[in-house]
């Protein structure tokens with residue numbers, strides 16, 4: 167099976183390349199700020215399956231670059247999805263918990279109403295809508311709080327900060343599921359192969375368990391890494407950022423388990439693997 171992946175150096179793209187033989191297009195071969203070029207790349211490669219693992223993921227910077235974020239996260243996935251429809255091949259796309267407003271404490275199901283509270287979330291929602299509007303055989307996997315040994319992520323930020331700080335203040339009132347990029351890659355490959363075999367696709371949620379606050383996540387990172395850095399939990403209002411982040415990022419992942427047999431992975435086990443990989447690097 168020939169699989170074409172958009173994204174080469176990102177967290178999820180890297181893990182897909184480790185787990186399967188794929189053609190991965192980096193920015194130099196397919197720039198998502200040029201959506202037509204992405205559609206052309208799909209026509210040129212004529213693969214059996216396309217997975218989009220590239221995105222504009224700088225949440226705070228997106229507040230001042232929403233137009234660019236919207237082209238990359240909104241328009242480009244739509245152009246990719248239409249190119250796949252024209253070739254009659256399935257398309258897998260990745261989205262985010264940040265499409266939700268974060269109210270309440272109940273886990274969100276895929277069919278629950280969306281209302282992003284920041285520019286990144288709006289741009290990702292535009293991508294979901296464009297992919298669905300294209301019709302065809304498309305799957306959208308919403309995930310959250312992605313981490314791995316490469317690229318930028320919360321685990322690497324915490325480890326870096328702990329080099330020079332004995333104590334850190336981390337928000338404890340935003341709750342979600344940290345998710346290892348390796349598990350997302352595996353889920354996308356299972357979903358993509360099922361679609362090549364005839365599955366219609368759809369909208370699904372996938373995050374690691376158990377749900378945690380960023381402060382809980384930080385404490386587990388330092389516990390597993392053997393660092394003495396003390397984490398003080400603080401409310402969101404004491405950690406001002408350009409982008410508003412949802413308070414409740416809990417995702418109900420039941421339909422992915424029911425349809426594809428993919429359960430929520432324990433992120434603490436994934437964290438242990440990532441820390442080991444970082445140690446060996």
Ligand SMILES: NC(=O)C1=CN([C@@H]2O[C@H](COP(=O)(O)OP(=O)(O)OC[C@H]3O[C@@H](n4cnc5c(N)ncnc54)[C@H](OP(=O)(O)O)[C@@H]3O)[C@@H](O)[C@H]2O)C=CC1
Nearest residue numbers: 175176177178193197198220221223260262309311312317
């Ligand atoms: N990171 C997270 O916490 C979460 C991510 N997601 C979603 O998961 C998916 C994968 O994210 P993740 O692996 O973390 O992403 P990363 O931030 O690790 O990597 C993003 C990738 O997109 C590429 N990219 C960015 N802009 C362009 C562009 N204009 N043209 C081509 N490529 C571009 C980057 O390339 P380059 O290296 O050249 O910059 C990089 O390979 C995305 O859809 C993201 O929205 C969902 C929930 C949480």
Ligand SMILES: Cc1cn([C@H]2C[C@H](O)[C@@H](COP(=O)(O)OP(=O)(O)O[C@H]3O[C@@H](C)C(=O)[C@@H](O)[C@H]3O)O2)c(=O)[nH]c1=O
Nearest residue numbers: 223225262263309310311312320335336337380405411
């Ligand atoms: C560095 C730091 C962050 N924080 C807070 C800020 C924020 O609320 C939280 C996480 O910070 P980050 O900047 O890593 O989070 P952020 O980049 O917003 O992470 C998001 O990225 C996008 C791409 C997604 O799709 C989301 O699922 C989510 O993973 O931790 C602290 O409280 N203390 C600190 O020292």
Ligand SMILES: [Mg+2]
Nearest residue numbers: 223224225319
């Ligand atoms: Mg970030």
